[in-house]
Amino acid sequence: MSALLEVANLKKYFPVRGGLLNRRLDDFRAVDDVSFALQHGKTLGLVGESGSGKTTIGKCILRLLEPTAGSIRYAGADITHIKARDLRRLRSDIQMIYQAPAASLNGRMTVGQIIGEPLWIHESLKGNAARDRVLELMHVVGLKEEHYYRYPHEFSGGQQQRIGIARALAVQPRLLVLDEPTSALDVSVQAQILNLLQDLQDRFDLTYLFISHDLGVVRYMCDEVALLYLGKIVEVAATDVIFEQPKHPYTQALISAIPEPDPDVQREEIILTGDLTLATGGGCPFAPRCHAQKLSQCETLPPPLLTIEPRHAVACHLHVDA
Amino acid sequence: MTDLLNIENLHLEFDTYDGLVKVLAGVDLSMRRGDVLGLVGETGCGKSMTALSVPRLIPMPPGRITAGRVRFNGEDILNKSESDMEAFRARHLGMIFQDPVTNLNPLFTIREQLVDAVLYQRAGGKKVPGRWRGFAASARQLRKEAHERAVELMRLTGIPDGDKRIYDYPHQFSGGMRQRVLIAMALAGDPDLLIADEPTTALDVTIQAQILRLIRSLVSQLGLTVLLITHNLGVVARSCERVAVMYAGRVIEEAPVRELFRNPKHPYTRGLIAAVPQKEVTRGGLAGIPGMIPNLIDPPSGCRFHPRCQHTMAVCRQTVPTPVPVGEQHTTACYLYEAEG
Numbered sequence: 001m002s003a004l005l006e007v008a009n010l011k012k013y014f015p016v017r018g019g020l021l022n023r024r025l026d027d028f029r030a031v032d033d034v035s036f037a038l039q040h041g042k043t044l045g046l047v048g049e050s051g052s053g054k055t056t057i058g059k060c061i062l063r064l065l066e067p068t069a070g071s072i073r074y075a076g077a078d079i080t081h082i083k084a085r086d087l088r089r090l091r092s093d094i095q096m097i098y099q100a101p102a103a104s105l106n107g108r109m110t111v112g113q114i115i116g117e118p119l120w121i122h123e124s125l126k127g128n129a130a131r132d133r134v135l136e137l138m139h140v141v142g143l144k145e146e147h148y149y150r151y152p153h154e155f156s157g158g159q160q161q162r163i164g165i166a167r168a169l170a171v172q173p174r175l176l177v178l179d180e181p182t183s184a185l186d187v188s189v190q191a192q193i194l195n196l197l198q199d200l201q202d203r204f205d206l207t208y209l210f211i212s213h214d215l216g217v218v219r220y221m222c223d224e225v226a227l228l229y230l231g232k233i234v235e236v237a238a239t240d241v242i243f244e245q246p247k248h249p250y251t252q253a254l255i256s257a258i259p260e261p262d263p264d265v266q267r268e269e270i271i272l273t274g275d276l277t278l279a280t281g282g283g284c285p286f287a288p289r290c291h292a293q294k295l296s297q298c299e300t301l302p303p304p305l306l307t308i309e310p311r312h313a314v315a316c317h318l319h320v321d322a
Numbered sequence: 323m324t325d326l327l328n329i330e331n332l333h334l335e336f337d338t339y340d341g342l343v344k345v346l347a348g349v350d351l352s353m354r355r356g357d358v359l360g361l362v363g364e365t366g367c368g369k370s371m372t373a374l375s376v377p378r379l380i381p382m383p384p385g386r387i388t389a390g391r392v393r394f395n396g397e398d399i400l401n402k403s404e405s406d407m408e409a410f411r412a413r414h415l416g417m418i419f420q421d422p423v424t425n426l427n428p429l430f431t432i433r434e435q436l437v438d439a440v441l442y443q444r445a446g447g448k449k450v451p452g453r454w455r456g457f458a459a460s461a462r463q464l465r466k467e468a469h470e471r472a473v474e475l476m477r478l479t480g481i482p483d484g485d486k487r488i489y490d491y492p493h494q495f496s497g498g499m500r501q502r503v504l505i506a507m508a509l510a511g512d513p514d515l516l517i518a519d520e521p522t523t524a525l526d527v528t529i530q531a532q533i534l535r536l537i538r539s540l541v542s543q544l545g546l547t548v549l550l551i552t553h554n555l556g557v558v559a560r561s562c563e564r565v566a567v568m569y570a571g572r573v574i575e576e577a578p579v580r581e582l583f584r585n586p587k588h589p590y591t592r593g594l595i596a597a598v599p600q601k602e603v604t605r606g607g608l609a610g611i612p613g614m615i616p617n618l619i620d621p622p623s624g625c626r627f628h629p630r631c632q633h634t635m636a637v638c639r640q641t642v643p644t645p646v647p648v649g650e651q652h653t654t655a656c657y658l659y660e661a662e663g
Contacts (some may be wrong), residue, residue, distance in 0.1 A: 156614050157365075186553060186615075189610070190610075191609060191611070192612075195606070198605060215527070216600065219599060220608060242448065259560050260556055261555035262583055263559045263583055273527075308432070
């Protein structure tokens, strides 16, 4: 079975300018050689702290950002450099849902207009036909008919996120890039939205790329998880493998840092020192914060992402021989 | 032993364009010296407002306290004059907030801000001697001592190379380090009570773990009393001894942390705990709470949770339940337990 989405050696560098004549001094490597594949109907979680490059990957897939290098294949076709005309067709297949529901909805448009706009752009639907489709979509995401003429500010955060989901579903996408869809919401509302997303996935046969920093949510939503650290994948495996047998020291620390709502959870707490800073030298990016036993090559040689078991890859010098 | 902090039947309203918002409707809360109390609830439940009523930082107007008392060490603080209040804040309270970026002035070095905090709290809220008065030997001595205290505070809060980094500007610090600076500032006057309003919400999980560990170690080192406000039940489970759960302007359940998670009584608390994705929950198994938080301009009658509750009885719609004991140090305001109490 071929994957719906394949990302190979994706790089996105942002120029760091400065000095006389605003010259390009250096590159900020937001995404540095990332590869993964996403199977049809599955959910892949991209997890990392702020600055790890997870949102940049999502934007590159939608071609909202131009990748510096690498390739992105969607349904077997290379979409890394396709032209603007083909891009429009692609964007009805791949849609994105954003973190801040209020900021991603136009405050001067009614709910009906917001959800109806993609129908008009992609399918030239207008009038009653569009209205019927919009009402159907609103019903699907749990909005009521009387919400049609209301404005986004009249809704709570959870309801606004439902509007965003309905807008994304309007063009019948196959792949949804969900960028922190619930991190602005309260837990009781977050549970509602997560359940809605799972229902929609089953109902419309959707594939999700789920970007999040919340490991608890990722454990609930995803089939597979990729952990990012400073633009590189450090570990990727099936969700239960990541949570039961994490191999990379960063994964272990991150899992131990999840605040579980259970005071009886006894576990070894790994507290990392320092924060996400750029590693100097050519070694492992995580080396300055690593709590595991250090090898001589950690500081000098970047560890390659190696498959240690079927469908489990780790980028760590400690797991090279395994 | 008397309570360090005692909030009794506090009612707070806000005048807005849309109408009168009844933000707090009878909050009861008490803390003893050495307590670490978590105040939990969702957006708009009044947890921050309850905490801000202690330093009296609620803007009035539009805010208005219509009933209730806030006592600190037995003293009623709602009747204090503004100048007494300033001295009170400087001597007894420390506060840290959610956003470590906006709470530091980007134009001054950490040294200037920390030294100011130390001098302010030493002076008991009186005006800090200006830099131009630094010619006097006594003022120079004061600033020198304050500088030493500032470096000491940075060491206490785990900022490496405090004696050098104190000359840096806030933008040279990362989010976690800035939060440490703010904690150092809050501790400058050896406060009796530290109010931490969502101190880790803006931070990454690994940094959050560092800050929570720091707060825990400060509690054991300095015997701090901490009121920790958060929406994250996991943070509470990790760092508090006692928890009070708020919903729509009232405390609806209060218990020691283990008891609350093991044996939650109020339907809202149960829903809240069930809504957090935990290890055992499999696909489709996550339970949310139906509906959404009520509009506090026109709050539901009786128990404010009744429109979302699965166990609503006739009495729930009519009168407000009072807290009843349901276990050791465990109270909940719900009519389901009235008979037992």
